[in-house]
Amino acid sequence: MKAKLGVSALVLLFLGGLWLVAAPFAVGYQPRGAEYVDATVNDLWVGGGLAALAFVSLVIYAADALRELARRGKHAES
Template sequence: MTENLQNTAASAPNAATPEGRVAAAHVAEPLNVLDKVGMGILSLLGLGGLWMMLAPFLVGFQGRGADWTAGTTNDFVVGLVLAALSLAAVVTVLGGGLATIARTARERVTPEEV
């Protein structure tokens, strides 16, 4: 059945735009499924980092107004690093998607339109 679909897609005529350009049959997505899953995992890691930063205070391990214990300091620093790294990774993936969108837009512009 897939061969039939491929043959039908290959034999279909290309649609032309009013300017005479041929429309692309397949446009690449800026973010594929793997990128989206990775961003979801990175977001969960970022939330985990935020929880590590706030947990000693919310759960009550750290007394109000008391000096920070070694455990509280460790949780806060590790959570901060984890949240910062996951945020940087998500921004990097989104930046790659935006770069793909910009590249695709530049390829579609003809010299007459510039």
Template sequence: MKAKLGVSALVLLFLGGLWLIAAPFAVGYQPRGGAYVDATINDLWLGGLLAGVSFVALVVYAADALRELANRGKHVADA
């Protein structure tokens, strides 16, 4: 149960980071063709950091889950 909650939180953080990256353009507070305003720069950095860290955490979790499955398979084959 805890693992599902953790993965769900990481997915939500990843999606939140993607939204922060897209928000200046989707909402329209970044002028088209203009220099990036401070809010856009902030959203891009924070969204990129949030999406990147959560993506790396998801990859680490998936690798650990695959390693656990491989170990279980090895123990079943040895028995």
């Protein structure tokens, strides 16, 4: 149960980070063809960092889960 909650939180953080990256363009507060406004730069850095951190955490979690499954499979064969 705790693992599902943690993975769900990481997925939500990842999606939130992607939204922050897309928001300036989707919502329209970044004028097309103009130099990036401060809010856009902030959203890109914070959103990109948040999405990257969540993605790396998900990959680490998945690798650990696969390692645990392999360990259990090895013990089951013995």
